[in-house]
Amino acid sequence: MEDVSSFSHSRKKEESSKVKMVLPFDPSTLTFQNVQYYVDTPQEMRKEGYVQRKLQILSDITGAAKPGVLTALMGPSGAGKTTLLDVLAGRKTIGYIEGEIRANGYPKVQETFARISGYCEQNDIHSPQITVKESLIFSAWMRLPACIDSKTKTKFVQEVIETIELDGMEDALVGTPGLSGLSTEQRKRLTIAVELVANPSIIFMDEPTTSLDARAAAIVMRAVKNVVDTGRTIVCTIHQPSIDIFEAFDELIYLKNGGSLIYCGPLGQNSSKVIEYFENIPGVTKIKDNCNPATWMLEATSSSVESELGIDFSEIYKSSALYENNKELVRQLSNPPSRFQRCVFSNPICPKLLGTDQKLPMETAFILLEKSFIQLDAFRVHYCNFVDSRHPLLGPRK
Numbered sequence: 001m002e003d004v005s006s007f008s009h010s011r012k013k014e015e016s017s018k019v020k021m022v023l024p025f026d027p028s029t030l031t032f033q034n035v036q037y038y039v040d041t042p043q044e045m046r047k048e049g050y051v052q053r054k055l056q057i058l059s060d061i062t063g064a065a066k067p068g069v070l071t072a073l074m075g076p077s078g079a080g081k082t083t084l085l086d087v088l089a090g091r092k093t094i095g096y097i098e099g100e101i102r103a104n105g106y107p108k109v110q111e112t113f114a115r116i117s118g119y120c121e122q123n124d125i126h127s128p129q130i131t132v133k134e135s136l137i138f139s140a141w142m143r144l145p146a147c148i149d150s151k152t153k154t155k156f157v158q159e160v161i162e163t164i165e166l167d168g169m170e171d172a173l174v175g176t177p178g179l180s181g182l183s184t185e186q187r188k189r190l191t192i193a194v195e196l197v198a199n200p201s202i203i204f205m206d207e208p209t210t211s212l213d214a215r216a217a218a219i220v221m222r223a224v225k226n227v228v229d230t231g232r233t234i235v236c237t238i239h240q241p242s243i244d245i246f247e248a249f250d251e252l253i254y255l256k257n258g259g260s261l262i263y264c265g266p267l268g269q270n271s272s273k274v275i276e277y278f279e280n281i282p283g284v285t286k287i288k289d290n291c292n293p294a295t296w297m298l299e300a301t302s303s304s305v306e307s308e309l310g311i312d313f314s315e316i317y318k319s320s321a322l323y324e325n326n327k328e329l330v331r332q333l334s335n336p337p338s339r340f341q342r343c344v345f346s347n348p349i350c351p352k353l354l355g356t357d358q359k360l361p362m363e364t365a366f367i368l369l370e371k372s373f374i375q376l377d378a379f380r381v382h383y384c385n386f387v388d389s390r391h392p393l394l395g396p397r398k
Contacts (some may be wrong), residue, residue, distance in 0.1 A: 021163075023148070023156045027067030027231045028104050028116055028201035030088065031333045033270035037063040037087050037259070054096065057083050058259040061099070063324075064330050065235050070228045070248065072267075073237045075255035076298055081237040082122075084255065088235065089119050089204045093325040103202070107334030118195030119149055122206040124187040126174045132182070132190055133170040136160060136197050142349035143198040157197055163230070164193040164223045185216035195344075198228060200245070202319075203227065205236040214242055221248045221333050238294075247271055257303055265322050281316055283309040 037058035046120055046235055058080050065088075066072045073081050085093050090099060090110040099107045126135055134343050136157045166189060169179070174190065175181010183192065186206060195203055208224060209217035225248060228234050235253075238245070247267065252274055254263040266273045271293035278284050278300060287296045299305075301313050317323055 013220075015078075021156065021230055022152060023144075023161050023199045024385050025199050025201050025232075026116075028233055029067060029104075029333050030108075030110055030202055030233060030235075031100075031102045031330045032064070032088060033102075033334070035084075035087060035097070035101065036098040036257060037083060037092070037098075039094065041364050043387065046210075048188055056259065057095070058087065059261075061261050063130050063253055063261070063264040064333050065233050066333075068182070068228060068231050069233065069250045070225065071233075071235045071251045072249040073235055073253045073255075074241075074294065074297075075172050076241075076257055076302070077239070079255040079257050080259035081239075081255060083259070084253075085204050085235065086236050089117060090114065091119065091139045100334075102334050103367075105334055110308060116200055116204040117204065118198055120188055120203065120208060122210060124177070124184075124191045126187065126190060128174050128176045128181060131173055132193075133157070133161065134168055135174060135190060136193055139194045140197040145274070146241075156199070158192065160193050160196045163187050163226045164196065165226070166190065166193060167325040183210055183216070185219055187210070188220050188359075192220075192223060192227065200232070202233040202235075207235065207239055209241065209245055210239060214244075217242065217245055221245055224248075240298070241294050243292045243294070246292070253299075255298065256301060256306075256313055261274035262301060262313040262317050263322075264317075264326055277320075281311070281313075289379040304381050320370050 003103055014378065035058060036056065037054050038054040041053055041055045045055065061084060067387065073085060079099055085090075087097055090108065090113055121123050130138070137154075140153050140157050144156075163172050165169060166186075169182070173181050174187070177187065192203075192205070192208070205224070208220055212220060215249070221244075225233065236249075238249075247270065249267055251260070251266050254274075257260045263274060263277060265277070268274065268276070274297070275293055278297065284298075284300050285304075287293065287300075305364055306312060
């Protein structure tokens with residue numbers, strides 16, 4: 001994390017330089033302090049002699065994600081990257097979470113937080129029978145407040161298409177992966193766009209560049225950077241990125257095996273900050289010229305290196321000045337700014353869109369939406385009815 005004294009200045013700079021869009025939103029800061037996550041110990045481990053009733057997956061995670069900053073969540077396989085992402089996003093329905101998570105200084109309430117956050121799954125799930133623009137319009141009309149008029153929603157959808165660089169393919173059918181329609185990279189960008197049309201302040205992305213070649217990954221990351229430039233807060237898990245992809249991020253949260261934090265701070269120009277931090281640890285191998293910093297970190301901080309050097313990278317981090325700076329930054333950001341009030345939303349969501357005047361809870365509406373995407377046949381019927389009789393823009397399908 002950056003120094004506490006420089007945060008206020010950088011925040012003003014970010015807010016003044018961010019790209020304006022037709023729908024306003026409040027840039028949001030997410031802080032997390034001493035986060036722990038446990039699950040019940042599997043029976044197999046108990047049979048092998050593990051006596052604890054709970055198995056700890058995440059241990060004492062403290063940090064912050066800020067507006068206009070692209071944060072990478074990285075570590076070896078099994079370190080808990082996606083688990084931490086899900087805990088912060090409020091997607092964990094089992095297990096035990098301890099610690100404090102705050103949004104804009106207020107304790108995170110999931111019902112409210114869901115309205116200002118989006119989540120891009122690693123697997124892209126879209127209906128193959130509709131176009132790119134239809135996918136975005138459907139998401140926007142289902143998820144944006146009913147008080148926003150159709151003209152504004154339409155303009156916002158078009159802005160999202162341009163931001164994610166989907167213009168030129170907006171009338172293309174999504175199609176079936178590997179058979180027809182959009183490529184894997186285009187589907188990934190569509191996933192990001194579907195979340196962005198809900199106008200979130202914070203977006204979580206689970207490995208957005210996985211299974212993509214270098215060129216496709218660069219295109220996706222360019223779209224992600226465009227979203228960050230609007231002033232939104234983005235946290236991405238990444239796994240074995242290229243140099244260009246890695247250095248596209250602004251800050252890094254790095255976990256080791258066992259779910260412990262060993263670095264949380266800025267990457268710096270050409271990854272200089274993170275390289276300097278680890279090279280200053282006695283015994284750590286210096287990075288070679290033209291070496292990928294991400295690959296070097298994975299090798300230099302592995303469990304075998306810890307055993308060989310007789311050190312614990314998480315304990316070294318906790319005794320560092322960087323850790324103290326992060327704690328102070330989190331403490332400051334945990335105080336609600338005067339311009340923010342606790343968010344409280346009414347429960348109806350576009351009742352007329354669903355063909356009823358009855359007010360529906362947010363959860364019910366999203367269950368309907370989820371079922372529509374899972375049951376594709378039902379989705380086609382529901383969507384065609386939606387287009388023919390209720391949507392003011394698309395009109396009947398040809």
